[in-house]
Amino acid sequence: MAGEKKDLDWSNLDFSYHKTDYSFVANWKDGAWDEGALTSDHNISLSECAGIFHYCQEVFEGLKAYTTEDGSIVCFRPDLNAERMADSATRLEMPAFPKERFIDAVKQVVAANAAWVPPFGSGATLYVRPFMIGSGEVIGVAPAPEYHFRILVTPVGPYFKGGLKPITLCIAKYDRAAPHGTGNIKAGLNYAMSLKPTMDAHRGGFAENLYLDSQSRTYVEETGGANVLFVKADGTLVVPQSHTDSILPSITRRSLVQVAEDLGMTIEQRPVTWDEVKSGAFVECGLCGTAAVISPVGTIVEDENTKVEFPQGLTEIGPAMKKLRETLTGIQDGALEDKHGWVFKIQ
Numbered sequence: 380m381a382g383e384k385k386d387l388d389w390s391n392l393d394f395s396y397h398k399t400d401y402s403f404v405a406n407w408k409d410g411a412w413d414e415g416a417l418t419s420d421h422n423i424s425l426s427e428c429a430g431i432f433h434y435c436q437e438v439f440e441g442l443k444a445y446t447t448e449d450g451s452i453v454c455f456r457p458d459l460n461a462e463r464m465a466d467s468a469t470r471l472e473m474p475a476f477p478k479e480r481f482i483d484a485v486k487q488v489v490a491a492n493a494a495w496v497p498p499f500g501s502g503a504t505l506y507v508r509p510f511m512i513g514s515g516e517v518i519g520v521a522p523a524p525e526y527h528f529r530i531l532v533t534p535v536g537p538y539f540k541g542g543l544k545p546i547t548l549c550i551a552k553y554d555r556a557a558p559h560g561t562g563n564i565k566a567g568l569n570y571a572m573s574l575k576p577t578m579d580a581h582r583g584g585f586a587e588n589l590y591l592d593s594q595s596r597t598y599v600e601e602t603g604g605a606n607v608l609f610v611k612a613d614g615t616l617v618v619p620q621s622h623t624d625s626i627l628p629s630i631t632r633r634s635l636v637q638v639a640e641d642l643g644m645t646i647e648q649r650p651v652t653w654d655e656v657k658s659g660a661f662v663e664c665g666l667c668g669t670a671a672v673i674s675p676v677g678t679i680v681e682d683e684n685t686k687v688e689f690p691q692g693l694t695e696i697g698p699a700m701k702k703l704r705e706t707l708t709g710i711q712d713g714a715l716e717d718k719h720g721w722v723f724k725i726q
């Protein structure tokens with residue numbers, strides 16, 4: 380079975396939704412989750428009064444399943460996705476889907492769709508999207524009385540088709556996250572309000588927005604969907620932190636910090652001001668997240684008169700970002716030793 384792959388042009392897939400064979404679903408009612416099951420029904424039928432439609436109770440996760448060189452189907456640190464989704468749910472008064480069950484559900488749905496997991500070397504992956512919505516009816520402002528948990532999977536193409544070309548960011552004119560708000564959880568509501576800034580950035584010719592902290596507009600936070608990393612001239616990795624807990628705890632970032640430590644790099648995890656970036660303190664910059672692992676950033680533009688270039692990563696990915704990226708992808712692909720037990724075998 381595992382060998383019989385779907386007939387897709389794996390290397391030319393883009394990042395769009397392709398229906399697969401199965402999704403996983405579970406429902407929460409009267410204080411408990413049901414057994415959950417795989418389904419081949421890719422539609423959800425809901426009351427017009429379901430909580431999701433009115434008060435936006437939705438949280439999600441994103442991870443990828445892929446084939447390693449020895450033909451195993453694996454995913455990367457699903458336990459951290461389970462924990463983060465539980466934290467996100469708790470913040471929106473939604474019931475957490477238990478961690479062990481989350482991991483088991485990922486395993487079930489990926490195994491059932493093994494034919495959709497792209498082959499090793501194609502650069503493509505099976506994107507795994509767990510999410511939860513308030514499905515019960517609610518008209519007064521309150522948490523929904525019922526919830527629907529679902530995992531859909533869809534094959535997606537390599538993030539970088541034309542090689543790792545450094546991107547240009549702009550400093551966002553809008554804010555992403557309120558101090559002590561919901562910036563540290565993975566919820567659709569954080570994306571709804573980021574769509575306009577993102578499209579404005581694209582219309583301006585930029586790849587993404589870099590958001591500053593909304594309290595003081597002094598500190599660098601992250602982009603709409605990726606954490607940011609810097610490297611100093613002496614090779615120190617600098618990882619921005621937030622005074623106001625408004626940066627999403629990226630699993631890729633946390634893994635890269637461990638990789639940097641294993642490589643013997645010096646690491647500073649601390650708030651970083653935009654002034655420090657403008658002062659030329661950093662020679663490389665990158666964005667990190669599941670999809671691309673690291674996207675090199677060559678330039679950040681604030682306005683017509685203010686732009687920062689990262690001299691060691693301006694035309695191609697710089698040496699430190701390259702080393703970090705190659706090491707983490709090497710661990711993911713099974714080419715390097717997985718000494719922290721991050722790669723989770725599905726079959």
Ligand SMILES: *Cc1c(COP(=O)(O)O)cnc(C)c1O
Pocket residue numbers: 441565601602603604605606627628629630631632667668669670
């Ligand atoms: C998902 C996400 C990231 C990246 O997290 P990973 O776990 O590394 O994929 C970063 N920032 C935001 C706002 C996100 O939603």
